[in-house]
Amino acid sequence: MVNLEEEARKFMQSKNKSMITADEYQEKAKATAIYPKKDALPYLALGLGSEAGEVSGKVKKLIRDGTQSDVASEIGDVLWYCAMLASEINVSLGKIMEGNLDKLYDRKERGKLQGSGDTR
Numbered sequence: 001m002v003n004l005e006e007e008a009r010k011f012m013q014s015k016n017k018s019m020i021t022a023d024e025y026q027e028k029a030k031a032t033a034i035y036p037k038k039d040a041l042p043y044l045a046l047g048l049g050s051e052a053g054e055v056s057g058k059v060k061k062l063i064r065d066g067t068q069s070d071v072a073s074e075i076g077d078v079l080w081y082c083a084m085l086a087s088e089i090n091v092s093l094g095k096i097m098e099g100n101l102d103k104l105y106d107r108k109e110r111g112k113l114q115g116s117g118d119t120r
């Protein structure tokens with residue numbers, strides 16, 4: 001018998017794509033979350049800033065040395081903090097992604113991608 005999910009997973013791997021959804025990631029990431037709940041939001045916001053800095057550092061080294069080393073891993077660390085922040089405010093990571101794309105495509109359709117301001 002053909003396991004369709006396994007076949008789909010193999011196909012996606014062959015295309016260098018993943019089948020995990022944002023919400024699946026968010027749920028699985030929760031199992032690795034260890035931080036003081038009473039300070040969750042500032043803890044996570046600080047962690048996000050720290051990991052974003054690590055992405056910057058790896059990209060700087062990429063420019064300097066010409067070798068891509070751990071940039072993707074650091075982006076993953078940023079993602080983990082985003083997922084945990086979303087969890088702490090009881091919002092689906094997938095819904096955040098959809099909302100962000102809706103906002104950006106709306107701006108694109110109105111010719112407002114460039115410029116500044118949250119309410120463009």
Ligand SMILES: [Mg+2]
Nearest residue numbers: 051054074077
């Ligand atoms: Mg890191």
